Amino acid sequence: MLEPALLEKVLGQALRGGADFAEVYAERAKRRRMTVRSGRLEEALSGLDYGAGIRLFFGTEVVYAYTNDLTEEGLLEALETLLRAKGALGQVDGQGRGGLDFRKQVPKGLHAPQIPYGKKDRRYRLERLLEAEAGARIAPEIRQVEASLLEWEAEVLIANTEGVLAEERRVRTRLFVLAVAQEGAEVQTGYAGPGKSVGLELFDLYPPKAVGEKAARQALTNLRAKPAPAGTFPVVVGPGFGGVLFHEAVGHLLETTSVAKKASVLSDKLGERIASPAVTYIDDGTLPHAFGSTEMDDEGRPTERTVLIEGGILKSYMVDRLGHLLTGYPMTGSGRRQDYTFAPTSRMRNTFLAPGDKRPEELFEGIEFGLYAKEMGGGQVKPGSGEYNFAVQEGYIIRKGRIEEPVRGAMLVGKGPETLMRVVAVAHDWENAPGMCGSLSGAVPVEVGQPHVLVSEIVVGGRA
Amino acid sequence: MTLEEAKGYVLRRAKELGLEAELLFVENRELSLRAQGGRLEELKEARQGGVGLRVVAGGRVGYAYTEELSQEALDWALEEARENALLSAKEGAIPPGKPLGSHDLLGEGLSAPLEAKRQAALSLEKALQEDPRVRAVLMGGYLEREARVVLESTQGAQGGYRTGLAGLMGSFVMAEGESRKQGWEVKLGKEFHTLEPGRTALEFREKTGRLLGAKPLKTGRYRAYLEPEAMASLLMVFAQALSGKAALEGKSRLWGRLGERIGSELVTLIDDPTLEKGLLSRPFDAEGTPARPTVVVEGGIFRTFLHNSETARALGQENTGHASRSYKGTLGVAPSNLYLAPVGDLRLTEGVVVTEFMGLHAGANPVSLDFSLQALGLWVEEGEVRHAVENFAVSGNLLELFQAVEAVGNDLDWVLLDAAYGSPTVAVAELSFAGA
Numbered sequence: 027m028l029e030p031a032l033l034e035k036v037l038g039q040a041l042r043g044g045a046d047f048a049e050v051y052a053e054r055a056k057r058r059r060m061t062v063r064s065g066r067l068e069e070a071l072s073g074l075d076y077g078a079g080i081r082l083f084f085g086t087e088v089v090y091a092y093t094n095d096l097t098e099e100g101l102l103e104a105l106e107t108l109l110r111a112k113g114a115l116g117q118v119d120g121q122g123r124g125g126l127d128f129r130k131q132v133p134k135g136l137h138a139p140q141i142p143y144g145k146k147d148r149r150y151r152l153e154r155l156l157e158a159e160a161g162a163r164i165a166p167e168i169r170q171v172e173a174s175l176l177e178w179e180a181e182v183l184i185a186n187t188e189g190v191l192a193e194e195r196r197v198r199t200r201l202f203v204l205a206v207a208q209e210g211a212e213v214q215t216g217y218a219g220p221g222k223s224v225g226l227e228l229f230d231l232y233p234p235k236a237v238g239e240k241a242a243r244q245a246l247t248n249l250r251a252k253p254a255p256a257g258t259f260p261v262v263v264g265p266g267f268g269g270v271l272f273h274e275a276v277g278h279l280l281e282t283t284s285v286a287k288k289a290s291v292l293s294d295k296l297g298e299r300i301a302s303p304a305v306t307y308i309d310d311g312t313l314p315h316a317f318g319s320t321e322m323d324d325e326g327r328p329t330e331r332t333v334l335i336e337g338g339i340l341k342s343y344m345v346d347r348l349g350h351l352l353t354g355y356p357m358t359g360s361g362r363r364q365d366y367t368f369a370p371t372s373r374m375r376n377t378f379l380a381p382g383d384k385r386p387e388e389l390f391e392g393i394e395f396g397l398y399a400k401e402m403g404g405g406q407v408k409p410g411s412g413e414y415n416f417a418v419q420e421g422y423i424i425r426k427g428r429i430e431e432p433v434r435g436a437m438l439v440g441k442g443p444e445t446l447m448r449v450v451a452v453a454h455d456w457e458n459a460p461g462m463c464g465s466l467s468g469a470v471p472v473e474v475g476q477p478h479v480l481v482s483e484i485v486v487g488g489r490a
Numbered sequence: 491m492t493l494e495e496a497k498g499y500v501l502r503r504a505k506e507l508g509l510e511a512e513l514l515f516v517e518n519r520e521l522s523l524r525a526q527g528g529r530l531e532e533l534k535e536a537r538q539g540g541v542g543l544r545v546v547a548g549g550r551v552g553y554a555y556t557e558e559l560s561q562e563a564l565d566w567a568l569e570e571a572r573e574n575a576l577l578s579a580k581e582g583a584i585p586p587g588k589p590l591g592s593h594d595l596l597g598e599g600l601s602a603p604l605e606a607k608r609q610a611a612l613s614l615e616k617a618l619q620e621d622p623r624v625r626a627v628l629m630g631g632y633l634e635r636e637a638r639v640v641l642e643s644t645q646g647a648q649g650g651y652r653t654g655l656a657g658l659m660g661s662f663v664m665a666e667g668e669s670r671k672q673g674w675e676v677k678l679g680k681e682f683h684t685l686e687p688g689r690t691a692l693e694f695r696e697k698t699g700r701l702l703g704a705k706p707l708k709t710g711r712y713r714a715y716l717e718p719e720a721m722a723s724l725l726m727v728f729a730q731a732l733s734g735k736a737a738l739e740g741k742s743r744l745w746g747r748l749g750e751r752i753g754s755e756l757v758t759l760i761d762d763p764t765l766e767k768g769l770l771s772r773p774f775d776a777e778g779t780p781a782r783p784t785v786v787v788e789g790g791i792f793r794t795f796l797h798n799s800e801t802a803r804a805l806g807q808e809n810t811g812h813a814s815r816s817y818k819g820t821l822g823v824a825p826s827n828l829y830l831a832p833v834g835d836l837r838l839t840e841g842v843v844v845t846e847f848m849g850l851h852a853g854a855n856p857v858s859l860d861f862s863l864q865a866l867g868l869w870v871e872e873g874e875v876r877h878a879v880e881n882f883a884v885s886g887n888l889l890e891l892f893q894a895v896e897a898v899g900n901d902l903d904w905v906l907l908d909a910a911y912g913s914p915t916v917a918v919a920e921l922s923f924a925g926a
Contacts, residue, residue: 054558059820063739066579069553069820072570076558077538087529092536094557104536111535114604148577170740206741206857213743213858254862256885256924257709287526289626289663291670367520367538404852406864410626410663410672415864415883417852437853437862437883437924487853487862487883487924490709 027052027193028078028096033185034126036080036101041187043109045082047347048187051324052078052096053366055180056143062155062173070148075180077366080104084112086351090369128191131322137315139197139225143179146226151175154201154226154234161238162205167249168242170206173234175199176221184326192326198317198471199228200460203238207245214251214434216244217419221460221471223315244401244420247432254421254436254488260396261438261484262389262424267402267459269378269474271481272307274405274414275442276300280334280342281360281372282349283466284409291412291443292340300340301446304382307335309344311359311375317460318375318472325361325370332358334377338446346372364468371467378475382452386478389451396424397436397486404461412442415487437487445481453478493517496541496559497642503568504644510546510584511571512643514776515539516817523608524631525615530608531629542817543567544584547575551582553820585777585799587647593773595653599681600634607632610687614658617691621664623699628661630691634682639772647778655769655906656682660694666702671866673698678906680767701845701866704878706926713841714884714921715870718903720844721913725759725828728888729909730856732759732786733823734801734812741857743889744792752792753892756833759787761796761812763826769910770826779811781826790892796823829902829912836899836917843868843875844884859888882925894919 033050040048054076061069078101079092089112091104158173178198185191200221207214218240220232263271276292284290292300301307311329313319323329325347333341345353346361349372361370390398398421405416418436422429458475491499493515504511517539524532540557541564552575554567615630636654641647657678664671675694679685716724736742744752763772763781774780777799785793795805798813801823814824847853847863854861862885868875899915 060574067577068580070574070578071553071555071820072567072574073554073818074556074558074563074567075818076556076563079536086531088532090532090534090536092538094538094540094559107535108533111533111604148573152577172739172741215855215857253885256883256922258926284628287626287628289628289661289672367536369532369534404849406849406852408672408674408848410628410661411670413672413848413864413866413880415849415853417849417862435860435862435885437849437864437885439864439881439883441881485881485883485924485926487864487885488922489885490711490922490924 027054027181027183030128030191032098033191036105037126037185037187039102039105040082045084047083049081049325050078050185051366052183053180055178058177060151060155060175062159065156065159067152075365079366079369080108081369082108086348088348088369092366126187127189128185129189131192133194133321136321137223137319140227141225142197143177143225154229158201158203158234158238161235162203162242164239164242165246167207167209167246168205169208171238172204173238174202176202184322184324186326190326192322194321196223196320197225198223199225201228201232201234201237203241205241205245207249209249212249214245214248216241216248221317223317223319247420248434251432251434254397254433254486256486256488256490258483258485260393261481261486262396262398263479263481264398264400265455265477266457267461267474268399268479269476270402270405270416270461272379272476273374273377273474274407274416275440275445276307277374277377278407278465279409279412279442280344282343282345282353282355283371285343286349286352290409295340298340299338300443301335301338302449303338304449304452305335305338305446306380308333308380309374309377313376316376316458316473323359323361324363327357327359327361329359329375344372344374346370362467362470364470368467371465373465373467373470374463374472376458376473378456378458379452379477379479381454381456381477384451384453386453386455389453389478389480390424390429391427393424393427398422398424398429399436399438407442414442415439433488435488439485439487445484448482449479450482451480491559493539493559496564499561500541500543500564500568501642501644504545507572509572510644512544512584512647514542514815514817515640517638519636522631522633523611524629525611526627526629528616530611540817541567542815543571544821545571545575546582546584547572549581550575550578551580552578555818582800584643584645587643587645587778590641590647590649590774590778592649593651595651595771596636600636600654600656602682607682610658610685613687614660614691617688618660618662618694621695621699623664623666623702624662624695625665626663630660633657633659641778649774649778651773655680656685658685658687658690660691664698664702669702669704671698671701678769700868701878704880707842707879707882707923709923709925711920711922714918715838715841715843716916716918717843717845718901718913718915719905720847721830721916722905722911723847723850723907724888725830725911725913726907727850727854727856727861729825729828731859732796734795734797734805734807735823737795738801738804743859747792750792751790752889753787753790754895755790756895756898757787757790757892758785758831759828760785760831761825761828765827768827769904769906772826775811775813776815776821777813779809779813781811784810796825798823825909827910827912830898830914830916832900832902832914833898834900836897836915838870838873840871842879842923843870861885861888882923885922885924891918
């Protein structure tokens with residue numbers, strides 16, 4: 027996308043402007059979104075995102091600029107804007123340095139698609155979406171179905187004054203089906219949204235008809251569900267997207283973005299017990315074709331597998347460059363950003379609770395009254411207080427160890443550190459599921475995962 | 491190419507190809523300054539822009555956009571939009587347009603030297619620290635956003651406007667004993683000189699500090715006093731049911747209820763894109779329909795959906811001028827400055843003051859309008875705040891909530907989410923609270 031000579035010029039100029047470190051991040055991304063409703067294509071959008079961000083460090087002070095103009099003039103102008111702004115705010119020492127010795131990293135294609143963006147025509151995509159939509163029409167109560175395909179193919183280039191020059195092609199595909207069920211005045215929804223770092227082979231991995239059916243079944247289940255009870259109960263959280271509980275309750279609390287400023291309740295706790303011994307929690311950016319996987323992070327470092335919590339003991343935080351400078355913790359390849367309009371911060375990739383040794387059935391045994399949170403929606407957390415919430419998309423009452431009637435509208439709330447201590451059992455049936463995670467550096471694709479997990483008590487928000 | 495050149499090129503090519511086309515050009519500028527520990531920690535200054543296309547080919551609609559303004563990229567976008575249209579089954583048209591003029595909704599609003607803005611960020615951060623209960627400051631900062639929007643179509647629309655915002659932001663942790671609370675606050679205005687870092691920092695601290703020492707709330711049904719920020723965030727969810735697009739797509743529970751009572755007579759909802767100080771005011775919508783105020787719910791009676799030309803035509807209703815589109819998106823419907831009209835005379839007696847809802851994107855369903863949300867709040871007894879409450883969730887349905895409104899205050903305040911939403915404090919007869 028950008029020639030080494032130009033990168034060297036921009037980065038060199040940044041050093042002469044007094045920066046200790048400079049980085050250029052450039053991307054050219056093609057996107058496509060197609061939406062089917064009522065048996066026909068209703069919306070189709072194609073797009074080309076094209077821009078670059080320049081980040082300079084002066085000690086731990088960061089200045090950042092971005093532009094859509096990737097010519098030499100465009101990049102130098104963005105840099106000049108930054109240096110001028112910096113100059114207006116503080117001193118620039120004007121020290122220059124020698125030429126850069128780029129160590130060009132060749133991508134291995136670990137997550138390369140089998141069916142890339144350009145292959146297959148629109149009609150093929152449309153047919154798969156129509157299959158998904160038809161798959162959801164399983165009962166007369168299903169009044170509306172919406173099936174969308176989201177495709178994304180980005181070329182990303184990162185170069186910095188430490189000699190990094192790395193490029194990666196990132197391909198992601200997601201199918202999303204929303205089903206609306208209605209009976210009388212009662213309206214409920216269900217959805218399914220498989221996504222991977224793959225091309226259109228996603229349709230082979232997740233047959234569209236089955237995806238549609240899953241969304242519709244959930245909508246029908248919610249239609250006959252009663253409002254969830256309100257109170258504090260034992261909760262069994264289902265596998266896969268259930269992992270969003272720990273993503274919110276602990277994951278965000280381990281990002282150096284909060285940790286470095288003591289604005290996380292889990293700051294300064296390395297080596298301490300922060301969870302029950304049943305909890306081993308891992309953030310792995312290397313899982314093949316996972317939604318949150320990349321070969322390198324958005325600072326150009328190879329992604330890695332980071333064990334965050336082992337047997338309840340805190341082993342590592344998630345550390346980006348700035349987090350490393352502020353805390354001294356080694357970088358973990360966790361610098362991520364939505365796109366060139368954001369400077370990277372430390373973020374999760376594919377984060378999951380490791381499997382335990384229990385059979386899933388064992389977790390339900392002995393629960394007199396509780397909630398089975400089978401499928402989860404999203405959630406949110408305040409790292410500084412640890413207060414988190416997440417929504418149950420499909421839930422059932424557990425009575426005397428048995429899964430009984432469905433309930434809807436349950437919101438689980440709590441404080442992360444307390445919930446971590448209340449994990450009493452972890453099953454062996456681990457799964458991961460994709461999602462989007464929003465934070466300081468925008469919305470990034472992630473996976474969350476876990477096996478069935480029993481938490482001894484959580485506040486369940488429902489009808490009192 | 492420059493944006494001007496790109497615009498000329500795409501319109502010319504579209505005409506040559508026999509396409510109806512509507513082009514949306516947007517140029518955004520952003521400045522943010524973040525202070526921490528008494529010094530500037532991050533400065534961001536940048537520009538971004540692109541061309542969004544809506545084309546009609548064979549009576550069908552297709553979309554594309556590009557941020558790269560080379561001839562090759564523009565040709566690609568035009569061809570993609572055309573192909574998208576040809577495969578689509580949805581009929582559409584670019585509405586007939588007219589000259590819309592050039593409007594400046596910002597004026598001198600952001601014109602202060604960088605140094606003054608840096609001082610504002612530093613003052614805010616410093617003032618946040620001036621409370622022994624503040625244990626950590628993630629950042630105190632200043633931000634500004636400016637956008638230049640130009641709309642032009644082969645059907646004669648042509649016009650543009652400039653708008654922008656300035657604001658102060660702070661993120662910090664307060665603690666007292668074992669109790670910790672995090673504040674994440676933004677205060678926005680249309681002009682730099684109206685910002686008051688010292689006073690705003692005090693407000694930020696008070697908002698979070700009053701939540702310290704919280705006790706668990708017993709599960710039960712209580713009267714709720716929804717503060718402006720909490721109620722305005724619910725309006726964001728409700729706005730989706732007001733959308734003519736949601737109605738057309740079978741995703742609005744308000745379908746078939748025009749002219750009916752959907753709330754207590756104290757509920758009047760207005761969207762006004764012409765408000766002088768409105769955070770998201772606009773002279774015309776994304777299709778060039780001139781902006782005017784719309785009374786959506788009047789004294790509890792549902793008067794109209796919000797429409798663009800496409801949803802209005804499809805449903806046989808009047809276009810209210812609520813077309814929305816970013817250059818990266820497809821035609822939608824969105825409010826600009828949607829607010830619950832103030833009434834006055836709201837007094838606290840007994841119940842829970844809800845100061846903030848969390849988890850709206852997951853815990854509130856815009857189709858069913860059911861919600862179950864984590865909330866932060868205060869317990870009120872005998873007309874006085876007794877203590878903060880925490881670790882609880884509030885649930886119900888928005889239509890039931892509007893029916894149960896028993897008082898609306900006069901303290902109208904705004905939050906900026908996907909649009910600007912405003913509300914005074916609202917008293918709701920009874921809501922379901924889950925806690926200890």
